[in-house]
Each structure stands twice: as structure tokens, then as C-alpha cells.
Amino acid sequence: xxxxxxxxxxxxxxxxxxxxxxxxxxxxxxxxxxxxxxxxxxxxxxxxxxxxxxxxxxxxxxxxxxxxxxxxxxxxxxxxxxxxxxxxxxxxxxxxxxxxxxxxxxxxxxxxxxxxxxxxxxxxxxxxxxxxxxxxxxxxxxxxxxxxxxxxxxxxxxxxxxxxxxxxxxxxxxxxxxxxxxxxxxxxxxxxxxxxxxxxxxxxxxxxxxxxxxxxxxxxxxxxxxxxxxxxxxxxxxxxxxxxxxxxxxxxxxxxxxxxxxxxxxxxxxxxxxxxxxxxxxxxxxxxxxxxxxxxxxxxxxxxxxxxxxxxxxxxxxxxxxxxxxxxxxxxxxxxxxxxxxxxxxxxxxxxxxxxxxxxxxxxxxxxxxxxxxxxxxxxxxxxxxxxxxxxxxxxxxxxxxxxxxxxxxxxxxxxxxxxxxxxxxxxxxxxxxxxxxxxxxxxxxxxxxxxxxxxxxxxxxxx
Amino acid sequence: xxxxxxxxxxxxxxxxxxxxxxxxxxxxxxxxxxxxxxxxxxxxxxxxxxxxxxxxxxxxxxxxxxxxxxxxxxxxxxxxxxxxxxxxxxxxxxxxxxxxxxxxxxxxxx
Numbered sequence: 001x002x003x004x005x006x007x008x009x010x011x012x013x014x015x016x017x018x019x020x021x022x023x024x025x026x027x028x029x030x031x032x033x034x035x036x037x038x039x040x041x042x043x044x045x046x047x048x049x050x051x052x053x054x055x056x057x058x059x060x061x062x063x064x065x066x067x068x069x070x071x072x073x074x075x076x077x078x079x080x081x082x083x084x085x086x087x088x089x090x091x092x093x094x095x096x097x098x099x100x101x102x103x104x105x106x107x108x109x110x111x112x113x114x115x116x117x118x119x120x121x122x123x124x125x126x127x128x129x130x131x132x133x134x135x136x137x138x139x140x141x142x143x144x145x146x147x148x149x150x151x152x153x154x155x156x157x158x159x160x161x162x163x164x165x166x167x168x169x170x171x172x173x174x175x176x177x178x179x180x181x182x183x184x185x186x187x188x189x190x191x192x193x194x195x196x197x198x199x200x201x202x203x204x205x206x207x208x209x210x211x212x213x214x215x216x217x218x219x220x221x222x223x224x225x226x227x228x229x230x231x232x233x234x235x236x237x238x239x240x241x242x243x244x245x246x247x248x249x250x251x252x253x254x255x256x257x258x259x260x261x262x263x264x265x266x267x268x269x270x271x272x273x274x275x276x277x278x279x280x281x282x283x284x285x286x287x288x289x290x291x292x293x294x295x296x297x298x299x300x301x302x303x304x305x306x307x308x309x310x311x312x313x314x315x316x317x318x319x320x321x322x323x324x325x326x327x328x329x330x331x332x333x334x335x336x337x338x339x340x341x342x343x344x345x346x347x348x349x350x351x352x353x354x355x356x357x358x359x360x361x362x363x364x365x366x367x368x369x370x371x372x373x374x375x376x377x378x379x380x381x382x383x384x385x386x387x388x389x390x391x392x393x394x395x396x397x398x399x400x401x402x403x404x405x406x407x408x409x410x411x412x413x414x415x416x417x418x419x420x421x422x423x424x425x426x427x428x429x430x431x432x433x434x435x436x437x438x439x440x441x442x443x444x445x446x447x448x449x450x451x452x453x454x455x456x457x458x459x460x461x462x463x464x
Numbered sequence: 465x466x467x468x469x470x471x472x473x474x475x476x477x478x479x480x481x482x483x484x485x486x487x488x489x490x491x492x493x494x495x496x497x498x499x500x501x502x503x504x505x506x507x508x509x510x511x512x513x514x515x516x517x518x519x520x521x522x523x524x525x526x527x528x529x530x531x532x533x534x535x536x537x538x539x540x541x542x543x544x545x546x547x548x549x550x551x552x553x554x555x556x557x558x559x560x561x562x563x564x565x566x567x568x569x570x571x572x573x574x
Contacts, residue, residue, distance in 0.1 A: 013510075021488045026496075030500075067542075218508070230474060237510055240507055244504045249485075250486050258494055343495075
């Protein structure tokens with residue numbers, strides 16, 4: 001295929017990607033958007049196969065079969081609850097590919113005198129740097145969400161200085177390369193440094209902030225892909241990579257806004273580092289008592305309520321209890337109880353994650369209340385049932401300036417007549433911070449696995 | 465086309481892509497944040513094109529064979545996994561639509 005024909009075909013791919021992003025931002029045809037994007041990707045791959053001078057078709061095909069096979073199986077098998085870490089994993093391998101391409105490209109051009117040209121050198125350095133950080137950071141994000149390593153922030157003294165030194169060393173190696181030092185090992189050193197930096201960069205960030213981090217790393221991989229496009233002088237890589245880089249950055253800011261956390265705060269704030277003040281306040285409130293009740297009591301409460309609001313959190317997702325909650329809600333509705341669901345923007349582990357899970361359980365769309373709407377309803381709610389949510393209903397976010405989540409918008413469940421908290425144990429939530437809601441005199445706790453508790457509640461409601 | 469002409473052209477489309485990327489998703493509702501992130505994740509799988517070009521180079525040494533092959537494997541996992549995961553997420557949204565007409569009783573409860 002000629003150079004011009006190839007680029008025209010790539011233009012088709014670019015258009016499909018733009019349409020994909022546009023469609024993906026509207027609920028009605030989001031799925032079609034994704035399909036359009038996939039078609040565009042197929043076109044790009046087919047065109048590249050027809051690229052003039054391309055060799056080793058079979059090896060490429062085998063590589064694609066291995067990678068694609070793994071991707072398809074992993075993406076099919078994964079539970080809905082584990083989606084966030086899957087996104088992190090797929091994002092990471094993309095970044096890794098970009099870094100590898102830059103290594104191979106430098107290796108190819110270095111024997112020439114005067115190579116690399118400044119712009120090519122800059123692109124190689126950028127895609128190696130950003131790609132490696134994205135790869136290592138995403139793997140840590142994956143490990144944290146998969147609970148292979150602790151979700152809590154890991155910090156040590158002087159961490160910021162170590163990170164800064166490491167990052168500056170990488171930059172120094174990059175500058176040397178661009179300035180014309182013809183040594184491949186410089187790029188290897190840069191990649192190794194960036195990998196370590198990626199690990200150290202994400203380790204201190206708490207699990208609750210992981211969605212924002214994954215989104216940011218996603219934008220990073222887009223930038224790395226765009227830089228790769230400059231290396232290889234390839235339009236589709238430049239445009240598609242930059243589209244993701246830009247839209248990913250905007251998306252990251254939007255997610256941060258939904259959690260009322262600035263990006264700098266997420267990245268450098270070591271979320272979950274309970275300040276002295278917050279610890280003191282929590283200790284003061286920790287003296288309060290927790291009331292534990294039986295499922296029967298709660299069932300009676302629910303059956304005679306006028307209005308019940310379910311507040312689903314990650315605990316519900318983990319226990320796969322969304323279908324059982326739906327069944328319980330149906331029983332209550334049959335008894336004339338008004339039921340709705342209050343969805344915090346970051347309920348679950350990612351913005352929109354909970355909507356996906358409840359939609360899977362066929363919960364009617366109009367029963368799902370976004371945070372602002374839900375908060376106007378709690379004052380006339382008889383029973384708020386918190387199923388495995390914690391940080392998103394923590395009144396400290398409203399009242400305690402020393403709390404690490406102070407300022408995050410929350411669901412004001414404590415305005416309801418009674419709050420029932422379904423929880424496995426008194427362990428603090430994912431962010432690892434105390435929740436005074438549990439010590440509120442209005443609150444009763446129903447301990448146990450969320451799914452088991454809900455099923456028991458449903459049986460008891462039937463019996464009432 | 466000289467190298468510099470090409471470079472200016474590339475920088476031009478890069479800058480246009482920045483504005484387009486911001487513009488095209490500016491109105492996304494919160495419930496689509498995760499699927500959109502996942503969708504853009506699949507799109508940057510376009511690095512597969514770069515990986516193919518590297519592995520498809522003629523007269524390459526062992527180094528390029530190995531690096532290129534691993535890059536193709538990783539990028540394909542990104543592409544296929546990214547699109548499939550996004551589709552599974554959005555499938556959940558789609559299932560809801562046929563349920564909508566029988567929402568009458570829920571409206572009554574409002």
C-alpha cells in the first residue's frame with residue numbers, strides 16, 4: 001500500500017476514534033461508540049499489515065494471537081467488581097509496549113552518525129519515560145486493587161526527596177541522549193529508573209484514590225503513544241495517542257472534582273495519612289458505643305417504613321449482593337414501601353462503577369438517585385440502609401477539618417430517622433479511617449457478610 | 465517531504481488533537497466516567513501499530529525480534545482486553561433499556 005493510501009486509511013481510523021469518544025460520552029449509544037472504536041482499530045491493524053516493506057507477518061500474527069487471546073480471556077472472565085484493576089492492567093501493558101518500541105527504535109537508529117535528531121530523541125525519551133511510569137504505576141494500582149498488596153498508603157521518611165531525585169536522574173539521562181550522547185545504555189537506565197519511579201509514585205497513594213490514579217496513568221499511556229507516533233512518523237499514533245492524552249486528562253480532573261480532591265492532593269497528599277488532629281477527634285468519638293441488632297429487628301423496621309434508601313458501596317459489590325438487594329427492594333415495594341438507591345459518584349471503586357453493578361441486577365434506572373438528589377431526600381427517609389459503604393457516608397468529611405477526607409462530598413445518611421449499617425466487622429474502610437457514623441445514636445449495625453445479611457433480611461421481611 | 469516540514473505538520477495535528485480530545489468528552493455524565501476511561505484505554509492500544517512496524521522491520525537483529533515481539537503481545541492485550549472490558553461494562557447499561565417500559569409501578573411509588 002502506498003504511503004498516501006496508508007495515511008488516508010489511518011484517517012478513517014482517526015475519525016472512528018473521535019466518533020467513539022463522542023458516542024461513549026452519551027449513555028444512549030455508548031456501546032456503539034466502543035464498537036465503532038474497535039472497527040477503527042481493526043482498520044488500522046489491517047492497513048499496517050499491508051504497509052510497504054513490512055516483514056515477519058507470521059510472527060506478528062502469533063504475537064497478536066497470544067496477547068489478544070490473553071486480553072480476551074481475562075476481560076471475559078473477570079467479575080464486574082474487578083473491572084477497575086482490569087482497566088489498570090490493560091493500561092499498563094499499553095504503556096509497556098510504548099516504552100519497548102522506543103528502546104527498539106533507538107537501537108535501530110543509533111548506528112547512524114548524528115542520530116537521533118533532536119525531535120526524534122525527545123520523542124524516544126518521552127515515550128520511554130512516560131510509558132515506563134505508566135506500566136509500573138498501573139501494575140502497582142492493579143496489585144493494590146486486587147489486594148495482592150495492602151490498599152493503605154505506604155510511606156516512609158524522605159519519600160518525596162527519593163522520588164524527586166529518581167525522576168531528575170531520569171530526566172538527566174534523557175537530556176544527555178537528546179544532546180547527542182550516543183549510548184543505548186542511557187535509555188535502559190532511564191527506563192529502569194522510570195519503572196522504579198512508577199512503583200514508588202503509586203505506592204504511597206491510598207486505594208480509595210486509585211481510580212483517579214488509573215485515569216491519570218491512562219492519559220499518560222496516551223501521551224506515550226503520541227510520542228511513539230513522532231518516533232515512527234506515524235499520524236494515527238500521534239492523533240489517537242493525543243486524543244487519549246487530552247481526554248484522559250480532562251476525565252481525571254472530572255473524577256477528582258467528583259471526589260472534591262485536587263490532582264496534586266491525590267498524587268502527593270498520601271491519602272489516608274491520618275493527621276494528629278483527626279486521630280485525636282476520632283479517639284474522642286471512639287469512646288461511643290456501637291449498637292448491634294439482629295436481622296429480624298431490621299426487617300421489621302424496613303417493612304413498616306414509608307421510605308427506605310439503600311446506600312450501596314464496595315462491600316455490596318464484593319459480596320455480589322446487588323441481585324439480592326434488588327430482591328429485597330422488590331419485597332419492600334410489594335409492601336408499599338418507597339425504595340430508592342443513593343449512588344455516591346465514587347461508590348464502588350470508580351465513578352459510575354455502582355451504576356454498572358446495579359444495572360446488571362436490573363434495578364430500574366429511575367430509582368437510582370445521584371448524590372445531590374439523594375441528599376435532599378434523606379431528611380424524609382425512615383431507614384437508610386448502608387450496604388458495605390463506609391467513606392462515602394463518613395460525616396467526618398463534613399465536620400472534621402483534620403480528617404483526610406474532609407471536604408469530600410458525602411451522602412448525608414445521618415439525616416435519616418434510622419441508619420442501618422451492614423458491615424462485616426468494625427474494621428475501617430478502604431481508606432483506613434474511622435467513621436463516627438457508627439457511633440451515632442441513630443445508627444444500628446448489622447454485622448456479617450453483606451450478601452448473607454441481605455438474604456436473611458429478605459426472608460424476615462417475607463415473614464413480617 | 466523534508467524532515468522538518470513533516471515535523472511541523474505532525475506538531476500541527478498534535479495540537480489540534482489536544483483541543484479535540486478536551487472538547488469531545490466535555491459533557492460526559494459521572495456514570496459514564498468508568499466506561500469512558502476504559503474506552504480511551506482501548507484506543508491507546510493503537511500503539512499496536514507501532515509495535516507491528518518495529519517487529520515487521522526487515523533485517524532485524526535478535527534484540528529487535530525479542531523487543532518487538534513482546535511489544536506486539538503487550539499492545540494486543542491492551543487492544544482486545546480494552547475493547548472487551550468496555551463492551552462488558554456497557555452491556556450492563558443496555559440491558560436496562562427494555563426494562564424501562566414496565567417501570568410504571570416505580571413511577572407510582574415516587
